[in-house]
Every structure is written in structure tokens, then in C-alpha cells.
Amino acid sequence: xxxxxxxxxxxxxxxxxxxxxxxxxxxxxxxxxxxxxxxxxxxxxxxxxxxxxxxxxxxxxxxxxxxxxxxxxxxxxxxxxxxxxxxxxxxxxxxxxxxxxxxxxxxxxxxxxxxxxxxxxxxxxxxxxxxxxxxxxxxxxxxxxxxxxxxxxxxxxxxxxxxxxxxxxxxxxxxxxxxxxxxxxxxxxxxxxxxxxxxxxxxxxxxxxxxxxxxxxxxxxxxxxxxxxxxxxxxxxxxxxxxxxxxxxxxxxxxxxxxxxxxxxxxxxxxxxxxxxxxxxxxxxxxxxxxxxxxxxxxxxxxxxxxxxxxxxxxxxxxxxxxxxxxxxxxxxxxxxxxxxxxxxxxxxxxxxxxxxxxxxxxxxxxxxxxxxxxxxxxxxxxxxxxxxxxxxxxxxxxxxxxxxxxxxxxxxxxxxxxxxxxxxxxxxxxxxxxxxxxxxxxxxxxxxxx
Amino acid sequence: xxxxxxxxxxxxxxxxxxxxxxxxxxxxxxxxxxxxxxxxxxxxxxxxxxxxxxxxxxxxxxxxxxxxxxxxxxxxxxxxxxxxxxxxxxxxxxxxxxxxxxxxxxxxxxxxxxxxxxxxxxxxxxxxxxxxxxxxxxxxxxxxxxxxxxxxxxxxxxxxxxxxxxxxxxxxxxxxxxxxxxxxxxxxxxxxxxxxxxxxxxxxxxxxxxxxxxxxxxxxxxxxxxxxxxxxxxxx
Numbered sequence: 268x269x270x271x272x273x274x275x276x277x278x279x280x281x282x283x284x285x286x287x288x289x290x291x292x293x294x295x296x297x298x299x300x301x302x303x304x305x306x307x308x309x310x311x312x313x314x315x316x317x318x319x320x321x322x323x324x325x326x327x328x329x330x331x332x333x334x335x336x337x338x339x340x341x342x343x344x345x346x347x348x349x350x351x352x353x354x355x356x357x358x359x360x361x362x363x364x365x366x367x368x369x370x371x372x373x374x375x376x377x378x379x380x381x382x383x384x385x386x387x388x389x390x391x392x393x394x395x396x397x398x399x400x401x402x403x404x405x406x407x408x409x410x411x412x413x414x415x416x417x418x419x420x421x422x423x424x425x426x427x428x429x430x431x432x433x434x435x436x437x438x439x440x441x442x443x444x445x446x447x448x449x450x451x452x453x454x455x456x457x458x459x460x461x462x463x464x465x466x467x468x469x470x471x472x473x474x475x476x477x478x479x480x481x482x483x484x485x486x487x488x489x490x491x492x493x494x495x496x497x498x499x500x501x502x503x504x505x506x507x508x509x510x511x512x513x514x515x516x517x518x519x520x521x522x523x524x525x526x527x528x529x530x531x532x533x534x535x536x537x538x539x540x541x542x543x544x545x546x547x548x549x550x551x552x553x554x555x556x557x558x559x560x561x562x563x564x565x566x567x568x569x570x571x572x573x574x575x576x577x578x579x580x581x582x583x584x585x586x587x588x589x590x591x592x593x594x595x596x597x598x599x600x601x602x603x604x605x606x607x608x609x610x611x612x613x614x615x616x617x618x619x620x621x622x623x624x625x626x627x628x629x630x631x632x633x634x635x636x637x638x639x640x641x642x643x644x645x646x647x648x649x650x651x652x653x654x655x656x657x658x659x660x661x662x663x664x665x666x667x668x669x670x671x672x673x674x675x676x677x678x679x680x681x682x683x684x685x686x687x688x689x690x691x692x693x694x695x696x697x698x699x700x701x702x703x704x705x706x707x708x709x710x711x712x713x714x715x716x717x718x
Numbered sequence: 719x720x721x722x723x724x725x726x727x728x729x730x731x732x733x734x735x736x737x738x739x740x741x742x743x744x745x746x747x748x749x750x751x752x753x754x755x756x757x758x759x760x761x762x763x764x765x766x767x768x769x770x771x772x773x774x775x776x777x778x779x780x781x782x783x784x785x786x787x788x789x790x791x792x793x794x795x796x797x798x799x800x801x802x803x804x805x806x807x808x809x810x811x812x813x814x815x816x817x818x819x820x821x822x823x824x825x826x827x828x829x830x831x832x833x834x835x836x837x838x839x840x841x842x843x844x845x846x847x848x849x850x851x852x853x854x855x856x857x858x859x860x861x862x863x864x865x866x867x868x869x870x871x872x873x874x875x876x877x878x879x880x881x882x883x884x885x886x887x888x889x890x891x892x893x894x895x896x897x898x899x900x901x902x903x904x905x906x907x908x909x910x911x912x913x914x915x916x917x918x919x920x921x922x923x924x925x926x927x928x929x930x931x932x933x934x935x936x937x938x939x940x941x942x943x944x945x946x947x948x949x950x951x952x953x954x
Contacts, residue, residue: 516798517728520820524734527823539822546820569868572926573875579922580877594925597872606875 277457278450285446286439293435312420313370316347317377320406320416323349324384328408339414350415359387370402381406391417456483460490472498509556512549519546551673554607555656555680563601565685570596570634570705573606574625577613586617592627596634599708600685608681608689609636611674612701616640620698630707633687638701644693653691654679720765720834721745725755725781726796727773735768738823744830752781759791766792766830769813771804779807786812792833796821810862832882835902852888855936855949857927859888866927880923883916887937887947896944920945 274280323342327335339351361367367388375381384406391401400420405413456479463473473494475487519542526538574590581588616623620640628635645653656676675691678701682689687705694700722744726732729750736746747762749755751773758764767785771778782793795808795816808816814833817826852859856869864881866874876884886895886903897916924937938946 516819517731521728521731521734523820524731524738524823527738542820567870567872569872569874569926575922575926576875576877576880594928595868595870595872597868597870602873602875 278447278454281450282443282446285442289438289442293438297431310373312418313373314377316402316404316416316418317374317381319347320374320404320414321378321380323416324380324406324408324414327351327414328410332410332412335412347416347418352413352415358389360389361387364390384408452479453483455479456487460486463490467494505556509553512552512556515545515549519549551611551677554604555673555677563603565599565601567597568600568602568605570598570600570636571627573602574609574627574636577606577610578623578625580610581613581617581623584617587622588613588617588625589623590625590627592625592636593629596627596629598634598705600705601681604681605685605705608678609638609703611678612638612689612703615674616642616699616701619643632707634705634707636703636705638703639694639698640700641698644697644699645691647693650691650693654689719743719745720830721747721763722766722768722830723747723749723755723758723762723764724768725749725751725773725778726768726770727751728770735826738826739830742823742827744827755781755785759785759789764791766794766834768794768796768817768826768830770796771798771808779804779811782808782811782813792837794829794833806863809864812862832903851954853952853954854888854891854947859884861885868927874926876926877922879919880926883919883923884927887945888951891947891949891951894940894944894946900944916944 274283319342323339326342327338330338335351339349343349361371367390371386371388374386387405389403391403401417402420403415403417405415407413456475459475459478460483463475467473475490477484477487479487523539523542523546526535526542529535529538571590571593572595578588578590613623613625616638617640620642622641624637624639626637626639628637654675657672675689679689682703682705685705687703690702692700692702722739724732724735724739724746726735726748727750732748732750736748739746747758747764749758755767755769759767769778769782769785773781778795782795785791785793793813795804795813797804797808797816797818805816805818814837815829817829850860850862852861858867859865860867866876866881866884868874882903883900886900900916900919920937924935928936936947936949938948940946
């Protein structure tokens, strides 16, 4: 069964409204036109009948009886026939037909003299030939004789169906075309607004060009103003946070030296550990705020040696760490940013697990690096939040070297900047796997293993 | 007693550096800005300049360039941690080493000693001097940027100790270097070498610069003695 689909779009609803309105107005106009035309035609006919009848009655009354029949004949025309007779041959229908009654009133109204002449009216079908509507009427003269008239009621020419359809479709098509143009003018900027709002917060800046009707331009201006305000706000806060983090380095640098002057060796180690932790937090906050790659240009870098240094650092820190894969793998990278990102992943692995295995696999178009630990992993429901800034798992866990919860965020951003990706997944036999995919830029090629 | 000139505008930081270095047997003079630095260099027999990048007036970078144009005195730049531009620029302007802030006193002392040892050694036993790049077997070690490039041009990441060890090999090719000697060189960066044997360091270095275990090795083991670097080294 067909169910009409209610249009949901602005264009659809507006078009529907326009079409329904136009249809109603159009049909109403046709109907009104019909009524008015019919009434006007009837009035014209009635006054014509009245005039001719009056003339005939006056002329016939003035003539001697023997000449009246011939005179009546002479006064006749093709659609208005007159006869003269001794008696009324018309069976009056005015009492039963309201239309005829109205006609008689109109006639007597137009020609008051007629009122005295006892007019009888009836319809006839056969006077002018079968099927043609005829009005028959008789009026009595002063001497008791009758004048009889008959006239064909020719129907008024009314708009025909094909005509209505033709003019109707012309009207409708023009409406659709005009409406389409107007709606497009509204729709395109609206769509751009939606796209801009969707993009906002992902791209650096979003700006809408002013375009479209006045109300839409107002919305665009308001959006742009809001965007600048929010941007300003973020920039101010970011700068404040960066300035504070930056300035904290100086006192930390002093404290690092000062704590070495402590006589208590244990106290000194504790102090140093706290200071290094603070330093790490500040560095990761600054890296998050400015993005390491800002001042760096990508250069051909051996990914394997970079990971080897990080793995060796983990080994030196007393954590079993291994690296397997090719001996050499040249990629175009922002070295500092990528090294920090891998460092964060390996730090996480050795913080939450007891060992870490790093594996590099060269593909045709990309290089896949997996960093596996044997820690508790991350609850599946939490994994998709893992890259959100300042998010930490297992709040009960001692902060240790965990920093401020920016490690994964920074890593995620860094690999995205390289055109690569970072994914976290829980391994089947326990532990977390971080999988990094870095593209091999076409052109510079990647050189694996052999020189 | 080596005489260190500490150029640093933060007075308490300057005082602390002075204190730490004096405690480790250095003679220290402080300078608040470039003006005081030039003044001290003229008056005193300075052996090494410790130069902060962030200085009022003439920046550390400007001072470093000007100083290097006038003399070959060892310079250690103190940079903000994580600022790659500062690091590379400082080294390219002629600094001998850089030290990211914040640093520990032990780190500072180790760096200064390593630089002094190196400059003294190059005076004692003149190896191939001049040139800022060393080439061997298709590889390039850029001394200015402290960067190693593989034959395909890819930058190879080295830890501080690995860099120092490789540099020691490149400065003494075809010569046997004992473990003790190598340890001296690599002790540049204290903390990451103390309890690590030279053998571990060499094997890590091998893994980074040698294609595969089966192929001819660049760093030959001299049983019971130490190691020898076999490829020819050229400078440019």
C-alpha cells in the first residue's frame, strides 16, 4: 500500500506548502470565475429578454389584431422567436421552479411594465431542436391576447479541462523553478553552516563566507563571531597554561641542583624523583599544548634505531624489553615528536606491565609497529576514551611515572600528524597491545635492512 | 684547576651552578650577560664557557656565534628541554655540547669533564683535525648537529653514550681501543653508563650501524683487549 511520504527537508516542506497553497488559490479562482461569468452572462441575457419583450409588447399592442401575427414574425430573430396568439399556450412553471421564479422577478424588476402582463415561464427542450435548452414565456396584452417568446439558453463558455491543466502546469512549473532557486539560496549556506559546525574543533579554524538571504547572513556572522570568541578563549587559556608550565621549569631547574646539596642521601633521592616527575609532567603538558612538530620539519629517519634507543633505555631502567624486526627502516618523520610518542607508549608498557616487546613489520605501503606489554590492559569499554587528554585509568594506581594523563593523547596526535595511526587493543592472552601504523611516503622509498 | 665561566641571568641558578662546580673542584666565575662575559674572558684564564640560551639583551645564540668567531674555547649551551631548534642551532653555531635544563649537578660535571678531556686529548695526540663531518663506509657523522646518517640518508638515532663511543672510534680508526679507554670516552653522560659494560654499548652501536650479523663487521673485537674500528674515516 502506498503511504505518502511527508517531506522532512526545508525545501520539500516549503515546496509542498507552496504547491498546496497555489492549488487551492488556483482552483478557487477557477470556481469564482465560473460563478461570476455565469451570473454576468445570465444578467445580460435577462436584460436582453426584458428589452426585446418590452419592445415587442409595445409594438404589438399598437397594431391591429390581424397584423400582429405577421409583426411578431418580423420582430423575431434566430434565437429569439415571437408569436402572437389568442390564448396562453404556456403551462407556467414559475411556482415550482425557483430559477424561473427568480427570472420572473428579475424581468419585472427590469421592466416594471411587464409585471402587469402576467408573465408565464417554462422550460422546453424541443423548440430549437432536440436537447437544446429553451426558455418559453407568454405575456398577456391589454386586450387579453398573448405574445409568446422562446429563446435558446446558450451555455456560457467556461474553462475546459485541458485548458485548466495547461495553464495550471505552466503556473506550477514556474513556481517550482522560482522556489527551487530561492531555496537553493537558503539551502547551500545552511548546509555549509552545518558542515562548518561539524568541522569545528577538528580543524584549526573555521570561517563562514557571508552568503545568502539576510537572516542567513546574520546566522553566519553570529557563527563566525562565536568561533572567534571560542578561539580567543582557547588561545588565552593555552597561552596561560603554557606560560605557567614554561616558567615552572626555572624553579625546578634550581631545585634539581639544590637537592644535591642535601646531606641526607635518601632524602636527596626522594627529592630528585619528585622533581623528575614534575619535570615530566611539565614537558608532556608543553608537548601537548604546542605540538612537537610545530618547529620540526620531517626528515628521513631510521625508525629501527629510534626504537632501539627507547628499548635500550627501558632495559637500562631494569625492565625486560625486546625489539624485533628489520635492521633498518627509513621513513620521513618528525623525529622529536615521533620519538616522544613511542617513548610514551613504551613507558606506559613498562609502567603497567613488567616487560615489553616491540615488533616492527614492514609492509608495502606502511610500517606496523606493535608494542605489547603483559600488564592488566584497559577495560574494553574504556579503550575508546584512552586518547582523551587528562584521562587516567585505574585511579588507585600510584602515579609513579604516569604523568598527567597526556602520554597517549600526545602519541595519538603525533602519529596522526605523520599520516599514520595508533590503536590500542587488549591481547587475547592478557596485556595491552599498542599498534602504530606509519605510512611509507611514496617517492623517497623506504630502505629495509640491506644497504 | 679548570676555570669555568657560567653565563646565566638567573642569579640563584648562577649561584647554584657555581656551588655545584666548586664542590667538584672547578674554579667558577659568574656572568649575568654578554657584557660581563666578554669582560671576564678578557681578564681571566677561562677554560670553558657554560652559556644559557635565554639571556637578556644579546641571546645565548648570538654570543655563541660571536665567541666561536673569536676563539676555539669549549662552549656548552644550556637549552630548554625538548627544544630541538635550540639544540641544533646551538651546535651549528659552534657549541661543543648542549645541556637541557633542568639538569642534575652530576650531569653538568660529567659534561664539562668530558668536553675538557676531549679538547685536551685532541691537543695531546693530534688525530685528523678540522672538518665538521666524518665519513666511513657510506655513513656520515655530522659533528655540528651530532647526527649520524645511514648510506640511504636516513638519520640514525644514537644515545649520548653511543655517540661518544662512535666518535671515539672515528677519531681513532684502525687502532685498538681498550675497554677502559672507551669507558672514559663514553662517561660523557653520567647516569646512563655507570653500571653498563662497554661490551653492551658496543653491541648496541653495532646493531645500529651494521647491516646484519653475517656481514663483515665494522667494529672488530680484539679478544681480551678491546675493539678496533676497521673502515677508513675521512673528513669534510
